[in-house]
Amino acid sequence: MNLDVFDPEFIRCPFPAYDQLRKTGAAAYVSEGKGFWLVTGHEHVREVIGDVETFSSQSGPLATTVPSDAALARIAELTPPGGLRGRVNTLLTLDPPGHTRNRKLISRAFTPSSVKRYEDLTRQICRELIDRWADGEEIDFVAEFAVPLPVRVIAAALDVSDDRIDDFKRWSDASVSGIGADLSDDEVVDAYQQMVELADFTQAQIERKRAAGPAEDIMSVLVHARLDQADQAALGDQAAAQLTDDEIHSIVRQLLVAGNETTTNLLTQSMVLLHGRRDWWTKMQADPTVIPAVVEEALRCTSPSAVNQRACTRDINFHGAEMSEGDIVLVGYLAADHDPGVFPNPESFDPERNNLGDLLAFGRGIHYCPGASLARMEARVAFEELTAALDSYSIPDENELEWNSSFQLRAIRRLKCIPVTKRRR
Ligand code: HEM
DSSP, X not given: OOOOTTOHHHHHOOHHHHHXXXXXXXXXXXXXXXXXXXXXXXXXXXXXXXXTTTEESOOOOOOSOOOOHHHHHHHHHHSOTTOOTTOSOOGGGOOTTHHHHHHHHHGGGGSHHHHHHTHHHHHHHHHHHHHTOOTTOOEEHIIIIITHHHHHHHHHHTTOOGGGHHHXXXXXXXXXXXXXXXXXXXXHHHHHHHHHHHHHHHHHHHHHHHHHOOOSSHHHHHHHOXXXXXXXXXXXXXXXXXXXXXXXXXXXXXXXXXXXHHHHHHHHHHHHHHHTOHHHHHHHHHOGGGHHHHHHHHHHHHOSSOEEEEEESSOEEETTEEEOTTOEEEEEHHHHTTOTTTSSSTTSXXXXXXXXXXXXXXOOGGGOOTTHHHHHHHHHHHHHHHHHHEEEEEOTTGGGOEEOSOSSSOOEEEOEEEEEEEOOO
């Protein structure tokens, strides 16, 4: 099928194309770039992500951008002796048994009590950001709320000091810049430069945390996590008991990729959804206990990690689609969350749906998002604070929103927003 996944119109509104693809079969071959299969039905997406032996996560990057020789030469000049740290597969890009070991080692960083630890900070950041706005004065909701909130929370979790937050944001942007997007040579080289800086910073953090001994922040947990003997025996003798420095570098990069842009996008798109639903804004103000359901429905509507990647480990006929070993298979979480067979009237925003537990926005199975509770907490607290502070808001250019150029992590770049009335807390 000839679908241009970089077409700005497809990125802005992929739903008609997804509907068409779902009707034509379980997987459509999209001949863009190197070519790949796109899976759009809820049941078929679940089948792919549930069969980790046939559909591997060790698929390598999707070649959406192929840098020129000149860009590669500039990258080689920037590369430190010994290469860029963290060029190893971990979590998102790893299959069992290595993946099982990784998940066990990071699990302590994402327990309910560790998420709870960041709730007060999240609320404090929300209040601080909202307090800077003036009644009737236009803000960019993305730059002035949806970006700084998750960046500052994850920065705290990685124990990044306040004076490095701007650097940290730059590195975070660079980590996601190439995902599902077509970059120029200059952009590729710039992103690489940022990765070199992030690697230097992360190495210093690792050494600092190692010297300081165990603590509760995520960075410290990663540095000091150790498999117990039972896990090590179950995983085999070769399972190293601790994460290596390179594995920590790789995981830190993934936390930035998987955690920041996605949460930013959830918050931003939720504001757009809720702008059309004044009734739900009022309900949230009257009864904040409805906010978790609003967040779940916003997750279903927006599925910010829209498309994720697998690679076939063998030839397979997948419900009529003849896939070959090595083929890239893209699982459409956004498409699945809009499958009308599972979510009737998928384009309508309805927090009272009775099957929101079926949403796939956080994936499912062994790669299920470990940051889901953290993201849900951030979104819940954000809307508790936003609805407490703002009577309403307007979005002047709702019909001309500017989207980024990624079909995998599609996101609104700027959201002009006018807080109409501020209420006192
Ligand atoms: C609304 C926000 C978020 C969304 C929609 C989201 C979505 C996802 C999805 C769909 C996956 C599975 C990918 C796959 O199947 O290949 C995933 C994995 C992951 N997420 Fe999230 N995520 C969010 C927030 C976060 C946060 C806040 C963090 C951490 C701070 C995080 C860390 C991760 C990591 C490390 C993985 C890899 C897990 C593995 O492969 O075992 N995510 N996320």
